[in-house]
Amino acid sequence: MQSYAPAFVPTPERVAALDRLGDEIALLSAHLDAASARLLELIREFDSRGGWNSDFRSCAAWLSWRVGLDPGAARERVRVARALGTLPLLADALARGELSYAKVRALTRVATPETEARLLGVGRAGTAAHVERIVRGWRCVDRRAEARETALRHRRRGLRVSQEEDGMVVVRGRLEPVVGALLIQALAAAREALYQRARVAEGEDRCGNVSAETPSMAQRQADALALLAETALHQGLDPGTPGERYQVVVHVDASALADPEQPGQSVLEDGARVSAETSQRLACDASRVVMRHDEDGRVVEIGARTRTIPPALRRALAHRDRGCRFPGCGGRFAEGHHLRHWAHGGPTTLSNLALLCRRHHRSVHEEGFQVARGPDGMLAFRWPDGRPLPDVPAPAAVPADPVATLRANHEAQGLRLTARTGLPGWLGEPLDVVWAIDVLHPLAQGARPALDHSTLGG
Numbered sequence: 001m002q003s004y005a006p007a008f009v010p011t012p013e014r015v016a017a018l019d020r021l022g023d024e025i026a027l028l029s030a031h032l033d034a035a036s037a038r039l040l041e042l043i044r045e046f047d048s049r050g051g052w053n054s055d056f057r058s059c060a061a062w063l064s065w066r067v068g069l070d071p072g073a074a075r076e077r078v079r080v081a082r083a084l085g086t087l088p089l090l091a092d093a094l095a096r097g098e099l100s101y102a103k104v105r106a107l108t109r110v111a112t113p114e115t116e117a118r119l120l121g122v123g124r125a126g127t128a129a130h131v132e133r134i135v136r137g138w139r140c141v142d143r144r145a146e147a148r149e150t151a152l153r154h155r156r157r158g159l160r161v162s163q164e165e166d167g168m169v170v171v172r173g174r175l176e177p178v179v180g181a182l183l184i185q186a187l188a189a190a191r192e193a194l195y196q197r198a199r200v201a202e203g204e205d206r207c208g209n210v211s212a213e214t215p216s217m218a219q220r221q222a223d224a225l226a227l228l229a230e231t232a233l234h235q236g237l238d239p240g241t242p243g244e245r246y247q248v249v250v251h252v253d254a255s256a257l258a259d260p261e262q263p264g265q266s267v268l269e270d271g272a273r274v275s276a277e278t279s280q281r282l283a284c285d286a287s288r289v290v291m292r293h294d295e296d297g298r299v300v301e302i303g304a305r306t307r308t309i310p311p312a313l314r315r316a317l318a319h320r321d322r323g324c325r326f327p328g329c330g331g332r333f334a335e336g337h338h339l340r341h342w343a344h345g346g347p348t349t350l351s352n353l354a355l356l357c358r359r360h361h362r363s364v365h366e367e368g369f370q371v372a373r374g375p376d377g378m379l380a381f382r383w384p385d386g387r388p389l390p391d392v393p394a395p396a397a398v399p400a401d402p403v404a405t406l407r408a409n410h411e412a413q414g415l416r417l418t419a420r421t422g423l424p425g426w427l428g429e430p431l432d433v434v435w436a437i438d439v440l441h442p443l444a445q446g447a448r449p450a451l452d453h454s455t456l457g458g
């Protein structure tokens with residue numbers, strides 16, 4: 001039969017040349033894996049020190065913006081970087097070029113400090129495909145264990161309310177994590193509301209009574225719980241629509257809205273004061289009801305309720321901006337920001353509007369970030385100190401021969417890499433995943449009947 005592929009005649013010279021090429025690929029891969037370990041270390045440090053927190057939603061969003069990774073890959077890098085912080089054996093193996101980034105990435109999905117040593121063995125012995133399959137099986141066992149734990153936690157929930165002889169009511173309970181988080185958040189919100197009320201009241205009779213002792217955290221928690229109960233009963237236990245739940249009414253003097261330096265009032269419905277910058281942000285994209293007050297503060301005239309940005313314009317804005325325009329964000333739930341505030345005479349037109357997510361809307365109004373539309377019609381963002389904040393930062397300068405530089409750096413660190421550094425110990429025998437997990441996973445005992453080859457992809 002005739003073959004049209006170029007015939008490969010395996011002369012000894014050709015075989016040797018291809019071997020050298022293969023070795024070079026393996027060697028450079030080991031160098032890149034070792035460099036990845038350093039990269040992940042830097043990302044972990046940047047993340048833990050909150051380097052991204054100046055104005056990005058997450059470390060991954062920052063990474064995606066700064067080095068141009070796609071968002072999924074950026075999230076994965078940050079996840080692996082964080083995981084390696086508690087997995088020194090896997091981190092070392094990557095740094096020595098012994099395990100590929102692909103293997104480490106798979107292993108960090110299941111590894112814990114207790115199981116890390118065994119999984120390192122799996123990584124060393126198997127190919128990347130073996131490691132992937134073992135990790136998948138491992139997760140099945142983990143998930144089952146987790147489901148058992150969740151069911152157990154659910155059964156152990158409870159709240160006891162009893163009354164002591166002196167009339168005090170004792171509350172003791174155990175809540176599932178999500179419910180607990182909800183309670184903690186609600187208590188924090190209630191504490192905040194009480195604290196603000198107290199501040200307003202204090203302002204009113206500053207020259208009156210000597211203020212009582214500052215209540216302890218436990219006392220404030222008790223007050224917050226009372227407010228929660230009161231509020232719940234008052235609202236008839238109806239959570240309402242999200243729009244109603246989070247509606248905020250701000251009374252603001254027109255002069256304060258136009259110029260934060262001007263004296264004037266910005267007061268929430270319950271009497272708490274907010275900064276003029278905050279009221280500008282809330283007014284930037286809101287329903288407006290204009291009320292005129294007379295000198296004594298009585299309302300003399302109420303206008304019709306209007307949306308600052310009419311629905312048709314909002315649709316056009318959403319279509320044009322597609323989400324938050326802040327560099328590196330793109331958040332989908334966004335508010336319309338007036339580049340020049342309407343209180344300063346800025347028009348509500350497409351060219352004077354930009355979508356910003358709630359967080360970045362705050363950055364612009366309250367944290368000193370600046371945004372303007374340039375003569376070319378493009379938005380230009382700036383850090384609070386005036387430095388430009390580009391949409392796509394310039395890539396870092398790379399030496400003329402990056403590979404030689406990488407090798408020289410590793411050499412200088414005493415890292416001896418060869419074409420065989422990352423080679424698995426596998427000799428070609430078939431892999432029995434079920435058996436492997438049964439032997440390795442601490443919780444796998446008895447998992448065998450439910451764990452079969454079909455769930456593990458062969």
Ligand SMILES: [Zn+2]
Nearest residue numbers: 281284337338
């Ligand atoms: Zn705004």
Ligand SMILES: [Zn+2]
Nearest residue numbers: 324329357360
């Ligand atoms: Zn944003």
